Amino acid sequence: MSAEYATFGLAPAMRAGGVLADGAYQVHRDFTDFIVDGRPLLFRLSDLDAVSPLAADIPPAIFRNHVRALLLEAQAPLADGRYVIYGCPECEALGCGAVTAVIERDGDDVVWRDFAWQTEQRTDLGLNGYHGIGPFRFRGREYRAALEQLLVGDPEGDTATGRRVLLIGARAAVLAKLAAALRQIGIGADIAHDAAGVPAEELRAYGAVAFGRAVGTGERAAVREAFDRAGADAVYVDEPAPIIPLLVAQIESALDRTPAEQRRLTCLAATGEEARIEVTSVCRVRLLAHRLDRLHRPHVQEIFDGTLEAGAHRIPLDAKAVKGQSFLVARTMGGVLAAPVVRRTDREAGASG
Template sequence: MSAESAEYATFGLAPAMRPGGVLPTGAYQMHRDFLDFSIDGRPLLLRLADLDAVSPLAADLGPSLLAAQVRRLLLEDGPPLDGGRRVIYGCPECEGPACGAVTAVIERDGPDFVWRDFAWQTDDTVDLRLNGYTGLGPFRFEGVQYRAVLERLLESDAESPERPARRVLLVGRRAAVLTKLAAALRGTGIGAEITHDAAGAAPDELRSYGAVALGRGVDEAERAAVRQAFADAGSTAVLVDGLAPIVPLLVAQIEEALDRCPQDERRLLRLVAERDGDTLTATLTVAIPCRVRLTGYRLDRLYRTRTTELFDGQLAAGEHELAVDGLAGEAFVVARTTGGVLVARVGR
């Protein structure tokens, strides 16, 4: 379909997240909140299965950088790439072109804006026959609606829903675990603070958190006080009950809690893990074809963390039962894909 014959599509923006985490190697994967491009009500990134990338409209951009990205999408400055091409999605870990990026030609056609010739680009030029996304676009957007959606970003302040809170409050008894967890969260790009008296914090402070994580050593009276303090402050923070003093597991729990994407726009929909004798079965429901990694965690008798890679492979859309080697004792499973993470306790 040529740009001239492209039918009109609606343009919008949808909250999206690339979850961070502590990898089995000990390295950190960066957490990135961003706005995805929604075309006819469906996030564009979901049409690019397994693409680990973020849009230029990242939540951690300052006002001037965000305004510059909006101007580029509105064609108020020259294209940064040859052939009128602009970056639609880039590497979540860096801004360098060497990692590759999804680019497209964005042009005006009368009052309309047209996105066409999507491709994966790693150099100054792109070969559409080799690296083009066949069947994706072109998309024609009515100019007034397209411009209104983007210009609305410039009117949003730092407290708007489009800029999610990337801070977590940690409440627990074990100082060593809390310190390691805070360091891990900060390593992934999430702010983290530790407290022993959340109930005494100022309401404005409590509203600045996206989640509050409670260690399992916190008694019920203190849990109730924390919940009441956040409720009285009008906070929308998600309360996370820590499953075990395992830092990568707790990071995954917090990442799951920070995911504000609508359920029907997620790649991973449901995870259940059950043990029958020596066999562990993980039942996972995925929305679109994607690569999934399953990792098992447990504490040994000396309270040391044991990590087991259970599965790493491509899955089709639908429900899958994956039989893997069982994990002894109290255990947990984390499922990860490029755009989401789920955590489950192993049941009997």
């Protein structure tokens, strides 16, 4: 076993929810990820849709039990001293599969080793082991300090606050559909005409504010002022078109509190001919085009679904998929971005204006 030390840390992370192309829903999960040598451990598992046991939406007592297990203050939940590192984001059942590892003390140090994919109490390392990951040796003091910080105060804290959205607008039908979609994926949503008279503690409970297109400049300014007075740290989202999956993706992106340097999907831009995507590690990327036709009916088409290497990529676009008013949504296992398709005439108009 290597005697070299790895650094250990924790950082907020998100499994983005959303309305998928087939109409199915993907649940939103906020969790705390493990940062090993300055990089999310989950990024080493390029195509894994999973969350750590340190999720923000589990009961506080269970959250604390997970932390104490990682601190080796409780018996390992699986045979052979194995602990769940990442599990199913939908149900967290072992039968769906989980990444596990042996966690043990070695003097003052803590070692994570023998990473494997596991669906039962025991696993075959030869068949299911992640042979290119670990072992990791952490300095005990650094390791314990990071985890013990999670036991201070309310473990749901800021991430629980970030799961509520205030929808402001006049188009009740669109807002109601959007609120229903957000609630379906685990994000709380409230509808209002403005923020007047709302107590400051309620405003601070919202991680994002979404404005309908009919909301005027003065009304938007009044809402922002109310949130500023309340000391609320909300992100503001403008409705580009009444397309529910697109709006959900925009809000999911706004709610992402993952530190910028630890995000996997970092850039999405599009012209009528191509999309430009940047990722920081090998991962699966799905790219969808959303558009409104002349009768304002929404359409969606899958543009790309494949694995990309770290770096910048250009993906050709089907002209039919992005004609008229259109937008792209890019998804990875840990994030989502939305962007309008900007054509040459649009850019020239903006420059001349």
